Amino acid sequence: MATTSKGLFGSSLARKYWMAVSGLFLCTFLVGHLLGNFQLFVSGEEGKLAFNEYGHFMTTFPVVKVLSYLTYFSVVLHTVDGIMLALQNRAARPVGYVKEKQSANASWASRKMALLGTLTLFFIIVHMKSFWYEMHFGALGLDANGNKDLWTLTVTAFEQWWYAAFYIVAITGLAFHLSHGAQSAFQTLGINHPKYTPIIQKTMTALAWLIPAGFVAVAVFLYVVQPGQNL
Amino acid sequence: MDLTLKIWRQNGPQEKGEMKTYPISGVEQDMSFLEMLDYLNDQLINEGIEPVVFDHDCREGICGMCSLFINGEAHGPGRKVTTCQLHMREFKSGDTIYIEPFRAKAFPIIKDLMVDRSAFDRIQRAGGYISVNTSGNTIDANAIPVPKENADKAFDAATCIGCGACVATCKNSSAMLFASAKISQFSLLPQGQPEAKERVLNMVHQMDLEGFGNCTNTGACEVECPKGISLENIARMNRDYLFASLSSNK
Amino acid sequence: MALDSKVPEGVLADKWTKHKGEIPLVSPANKRLLDIIVVGTGLAGSSAAASLAEMGYNVKAFCFQDSPRRAHSIAAQGGINAAKNYQNDGDSVHRLFYDTIKGGDYRSREGNVHRLAEVSRNIIDQCVAQGVPFARDYGGLLDNRSFGGVQVSRTFYAKGQTGQQLLLGAYSALNRQIAKGRVKMYARHEMQELVVVDGKARGIIAKNLVTGEFERHSAHAVLLCTGGYGNVFFLSTNAMGSNVTAAWKAHRKGAYMANPCFTQIHPTCIPVSGENQSKLTLMSESLRNDGRIWVPAKKEDAEAIRSGKLHPNDIAEEHRDYYLERRYPAFGNLVPRDVASRAAKERCDAGYGINKTGEAVYLDFAAAIMRYGGEEAHVKGLKNPSDVEVKALGEKVVEAKYGNLFQMYEKITASNPYKEPMMIYPAVHYTMGGLWVDYNLMTTVPGCFALGEANFSDHGANRLGASALMQGLADGYFVAPYTVGEFLSTDIRTGRISTDSPEFEAAEQAVRERTEKFITNNGTKSVDFFHKRLGKIMWNEVGMARNEEGLKQAIADIQALREEFYADVRVLGAANGMNPELDKAGRVADLIELGELMAKDALERNESCGGHFREEYQSAEGEALRDDENFAFVSAWEFTGIPAEANLHKEELTFENVELKTRSYK
Structure with missing residues (x-):
């Protein structure tokens, strides 16, 4: 699995750049996604209509469509590149240590990026089957405004304890993944400066926990409030 | 002190190796770790057992020849020390100490705890120099002032001793800290500029060819590096490589 | 054979320029036909191999370490001298020349030393061009510090890792030539024998240390850049692998060994702590810029410290004996190494030593910390700072200057030198003696050259601090690449040297037999057992102070040990x-x-000079008594079978440009 070409494709550093760029792009996607999710805090008919309106906009507006293709591409790139890197890294040490004390010198999350990434990928597949697939190809009912009723699909999913629990575990995994990945992407892209790096690191670490916290808050809210039962 | 040593023994590059257990007593606190191994070897010789082979030379932490993965860490539990500077006062009587060779595909084992780190030399040969002949006619040393900050940073990067602890520690066996230290040293100095692009492209390429793993920014290398080489150097290499790739004509 | 130093005639300052201009050139086309073997890849070896390859010769370089970068030059700490006069303190080529001759106690060759001083300036230019990160001041220009035995600041440095930085510079030049295919590098190879064909050095037998195979390598010239032999004392500041084998094999094949007894005992090393110690660690001489050396003035204080009842910080200023400042007020703590070492030994022998073994003195930074702290407080505009504040500021300054050395000290001794004085004691460090070479650095075996510490040429009986790096690089970059031309220009028609000749056959056979003997010996003691015993004999009888009786005993003891x-x-x-x-x-x-x-050489030199101190020859005050009338010569020893029966050849030293004086640092 040795990388043997120079430049922006194929070299070890290039693979890292693509991981960083796609990862950072997916972070911005997460922010957008979260802002959309916040609309779920508004319950009742009003919230339902607004959310479905938003859903309609997100699946039809051309600019968003371009962004969504970029997102799909980033997920695939991040995954494929990540797997290739993991294989390369594994091949670099065919015989391991009998005793290894990794906790002495590196954080848990930084050492478990492949595992956390795999968990996140599994979550994405389940999550897309639950909502994205249904929205695009499923047989969703229409709301009063004639938009596909994504809202009802969403809130009823989270009213089941096991779905909410799975979601929260997966998002926690994502949080750990981000806690290392989000700030490490800057290092990979060569951004390391005595004055700015501490700020970047603090900001990205905060975001790494706040974004997932936002997702979890929505999930907890939906499970506790059970808005689907009240309509 | 009485200790139980568990040491990797392997007769040759192609042979199968295994951990062997050696109880040892009479170890003194003031011994360095390698003196403890000398002491063990002396006992082994008296018992007719072939002594444990390990690399070592200067025994003052600068030649980079000593290695060893001790109790799960490169150069043992100390910070900013090589194995030869590690002293037995860091251990307690009754301890079990695991001693293994540095592990990486690019560092094949020669015998017991001795590994072949010539991959590092090949990375240096790919561009770790400034092309200036010996002539006696180079410009005066003070002709180009170098900002102190850059000179100091270049020095800090240049203090790498090439021991390979970064590779041994890294869960990916990555050599990025090593390669970036030399790339940074020259990148920070005016003398290094003419060849800067080619240097970073070629050295990274050679590093890839040697079969080292990739960097996942765990930072373990920086923690275990006996010379405290900073991760900043890896970032600088990443940056230089990116710009060199974008602007190179090839 | 009469010894001809081949130092060119003429005015001292013009000798080298004139000689360089007259060395026959080898044309580029012919250089390609000539092979050169370089053994050792320290400063001298790496720089020579790189420079010769740049010039067009085919070079094969050998080192026993796993990489050329690991040669022991890497451990040199303090700095490298050069007569740049950047500090405008009156330095000049002549002054560096004079200091080196005087520091060497007038036992080195004027011509060689002047050449060394001349090219010293080129070394700094060359190294900076290679990207060696020397220390700089805030204006971006190169900084200097002072070293022992001189009154100017001419030492360039890179913190306490100057040797490392210079070696990595030479290593990078070597790498460039390896990458070009101009140098073929043989790491983990050790020279086992010199092959002499028709009276000329024509190759070596090398052992591949990984496979155990013996390899024949031929060349038109062999350069030995194999360092010094301080490990003869077992405990020294040398690396564990440092050895004399290459030079000794050449000696056995006809190369004379010059002044082998001139050994430098470095005054500031970490004292011996136990029986199982494998090596001694140097604390750079640069520490004497700021550290003050002392022992208690009262014997009972020293005894109290030794038994752990008293702490050095509790001894009042007036009860401390800063013996170097007392005895040598002009140079104080910065006297040359031999003087400082003997003074420490004198105090400890008199019962003032301050560690368990009674063989240690203090090197104290308290005064420097307070002085620097005061300056910093002034710069920062602090009014009436407390002692604690001043101390903290001062510690920062000292850390910036010597941080890595202090850290190294603490790791080894578990004592914090910022809080309590360092303990130091002299230890074997460098060997001024080595293979005898002429002005072209050629030994008495034509075609066999010796560079750097492996030769004897520049430091006389005592080397000044920061001059070893200078000599290694001078020989490798700027001297040997030219001077080999004189020998090689006669060789352009020789063609490739065959390795099938009877001489190669015999050399390889001899090596095989030696190896076989060790493997099949079935003895009962480890190699280290004998090495340690040799070290004890050498340290006790051929160490810092020597006398006739002890030296005779040493010869007998060593002969018995060999059997x-x-x-x-x-x-x-x-x-x-x-x-x-x-x-x-x-x-x-x-x-x-x-x-x-070495014992034989020390026995025959009935005088005290530099690192060679014969107890019979000292003044009433205990200073060395040199005998210029009878001993102003280089002892060059010819091997005859038994070392103690070697033939002595004398190269008379003539001094036309300096007046021989009693060295005084008072």
């Missing part, structure tokens, strides 16, 4: 494959023979 070694040494394992014990056995065998010759 016992061959009869009883035990080397386990096989000859085919990596076997460090076997390699060590070969090295120790040669060190034993060398030790005998």
Whole structure:
């Protein structure tokens, strides 16, 4: 699995750049996604209509469509590149240590990026089957405004304890993944400066926990409030 | 002190190796770790057992020849020390100490705890120099002032001793800290500029060819590096490589 | 054979320029036909191999370490001298020349030393061009510090890692030539024998340390850049692998060994702590810029410290004996190494030593910390700072200057030198003696050259601090690449040297037999057992102070030790494959023979000069008594079979440009 070409494709550093760029792009996607999710805090008919309106906009507006293709591409790139890197890294040490004390010198999350990434990928597949697939190809009912009723699909999913629990575990995994990945992407892209790096690191670490916290808050809210039962 | 040593023994590059257990007593606190191994070897010789082979030379932490993965860490539990500077006062009587060779595909084992780190030399040969002949006619040393900050940073990067602890520690066996230290040293100095692009492209390429793993920014290398080489150097290499790739004509 | 130093005639300052202009050139086309072997890749070896390859010769370089970068030059700490006069303190080529001759106690060659001083300036230019990160001041220009035995600041440095930075510079130049295919590098190879064909050095037998195979390598010239032999004392600041084998094999093949007894005992090393110690660690001489050396003035205080009842910080200023400042007010703590070492030994022998073994003195930074702290407080505009504040500020300054050394000290001794004084004691560090070479650096075996510490040429009886790096690089970058031309220009029609000749056959056979003997010896003692015993004999009788009786005893003891070694040494394992014990056995065998010759040389030199102190020849105040009338010569020893029966050849030293004076640092 040795990388043997120079430049922006194929070299070890290039693979890292693509991981960083796609990862950072997916972070911005997460922010957008979260802002959309916040609309779920508004319950009742009003919230339902607004959310479905938003859903309609997100699946039809051309600019968003371009962004969504970029997102799909980033997920695939991040995954494929990540797997290739993991294989390369594994091949670099065919015989391991009998005793290894990794906790002495590196954080848990930084050492478990492949595992956390795999968990996140599994979550994405389940999550897309639950909502994205249904929205695009499923047989969703229409709301009063004639938009596909994504809202009802969403809130009823989270009213089941096991779905909410799975979601929260997966998002926690994502949080750990981000806690290392989000700030490490800057290092990979060569951004390391005595004055700015501490700020970047603090900001990205905060975001790494706040974004997932936002997702979890929505999930907890939906499970506790059970808005689907009240309509 | 009485200790139980568990040491990797392997007769040759192609042979199968295994951990062997050696109880040892009479170890003194003031011994360095390698003196403890000398002491063990002396006992082994008296018992007719072939002594444990390990690399070592200067025994003052600068030649980079000593290695060893001790109790799960490169150069043992100390910070900013090589194995030869590690002293037995860091251990307690009754301890079990695991001693293994540095592990990486690019560092094949020669015998017991001795590994072949010539991959590092090949990375240096790919561009770790400034092309200036010996002539006696180079410009005066003070002709180009170098900002102190850059000179100091270049020095800090240049203090790498090439021991390979970064590779041994890294869960990916990555050599990025090593390669970036030399790339940074020259990148920070005016003398290094003419060849800067080619240097970073070629050295990274050679590093890839040697079969080292990739960097996942765990930072373990920086923690275990006996010379405290900073991760900043890896970032600088990443940056230089990116710009060199974008602007190179090839 | 009469010894001809071949120092050119003429005015001292013009000798080198004139000589360089007259050395026959070898045309580029012919250089391609000439092979050169370089053994050792320290400062001298790496720089020579790189420079010769740049010039167009085919170079094969050998080192026993796993990489050329690991040669022991890497451990040099303090700095490198050069007569740049950047500090405008009156330095000049002549002054560096004079200081070196005087520091060497007038036992070196004027011509060689002046050349060294001349090219010193080129070295700094060359190294900066290679990207060596020397220390700089805030204006971006190069900084300097002072070293012992001189009154100017001419030492360039890179914190406490100057040797490392210079070696990595030379290593990078070497790498460039390896990458071009101009140098073929043989790491983990050790020279086992010099091959002499028709009276000329024509190759070596090298052992591949990984496979155990013996390889024949031929060349038109062989450069030995194999460092010094301080490990003859077992405990020294040398690396564990440093050895005399290459030089000794050349000696046995006809190269004379010059002034082998001139050994430098470095005053500031970490004292011996126990029986199992394997090496001694140097604390750079640069520390004497700021550290003050002392012992208690009262014997009862020293005894109280030794028994742990008293702490050095509790001894009042007036009860401390800053003996260097007392005895040598002009140079104080910055007297040359030999003087400082003997003074420490004198105090400890008199019962003022301050560690368990009674063999240590203090090197104290408290005054420097307070002085620097005061300056910093002033710069920062602090009004009436407390002692604690001043101390904290001062510690920062000292840390910036010597941080890595202080850290190294603390790691080894578990004592914090910022809080309590360092303990130091002299230890074997450098060997001024070595293979005799002429002005072209050629030994008495034509075609065999010796560079750097391996030769004897520039430091006389005592080397000044920061001059070893200077000499290694001068020889490798700026001297040998030119001077080999004089020998090689006669060789352009020779063609490739065959390795099938009877001489190669015989040399390889001899090496095989030696190796076989060790493996099949079935003795009972490890190699280190003998090495440690050799070290004890050498340190006690051929160390800092020597006398006739002790030296005669040493010769007898070493001869007995050699017999016992061959009869009883035990080397386990096989000859085919990596076997460090076997390699060590070969090295120790040669060190034993060398030790005998050193004792012989010391016995024959009936004077005290530099690092060679004969107790019979000292003044009433205990200062060394040199005898210029009878001993102003280089002792060059010719091997005859038994080291103590070597033939002495004298190269008379003539001093036309300096007046021989009693060295005074008072």
